[in-house]
Amino acid sequence: MEVLTRDDIAPGRVELRGSMDIYAAGELHERLLELLRTRQRLELDLSGVDEIDTSGVQLLMSTKRAAAAQGRALSLVAHSPALLETLELCQLLGFFGDPVVETVGVRA
Numbered sequence: 659m660e661v662l663t664r665d666d667i668a669p670g671r672v673e674l675r676g677s678m679d680i681y682a683a684g685e686l687h688e689r690l691l692e693l694l695r696t697r698q699r700l701e702l703d704l705s706g707v708d709e710i711d712t713s714g715v716q717l718l719m720s721t722k723r724a725a726a727a728q729g730r731a732l733s734l735v736a737h738s739p740a741l742l743e744t745l746e747l748c749q750l751l752g753f754f755g756d757p758v759v760e761t762v763g764v765r766a
Contacts, residue, residue, distance in 0.1 A: 659686050660706070663693075670699040675706030678714030678741075690721045694730055705736035710744045722754060 659682035664671040672693060678686065693700055702721075707714075718734070725732035734754050737745070745751050 661686065661689050664703065668701060670697045671701045671703060673703040673706060675708075677709040678707050678717065679709060679711045680713040683713040683717050687717050687720065690717070691724060694721070694725055694728060694732070697730070699731040699733075700725065701733050701735055703736045704734055704741050705738050707738045707741045710741050715744060715748060715750065719750070719753065 659678060660673075660675040662673040662675070664673050672690075674686075676682070690700075690702075702718075722732050745754070
């Protein structure tokens with residue numbers, strides 16, 4: 659999983675690319691917590707997430723809770739089709755409370 663800070667696009671913007679799975683979860687969790695410690699607001703651009711499993715979902719939920727506990731803002735933007743499908747399947751779109759923005763294709 660590739661983590662790119664994109665403050666040039668928007669303050670606190672972080673772009674995630676690749677598979678958000680059990681193999682990437684541990685390292686990614688530490689990286690996201692580190693970013694939360696250094697920013698008041700974190701915006702995760704998820705358009706590059708091509709695969710997500712339950713570990714990735716748990717990671718997003720844990721990061722959202724950690725942000726709230728620290729009084730920081732965390733939002734998910736540019737949901738990839740893989741991410742959107744998984745969050746819908748798990749009925750978690752409401753948990754994140756973010757508007758769903760798809761960047762690839764149009765859903766039928």
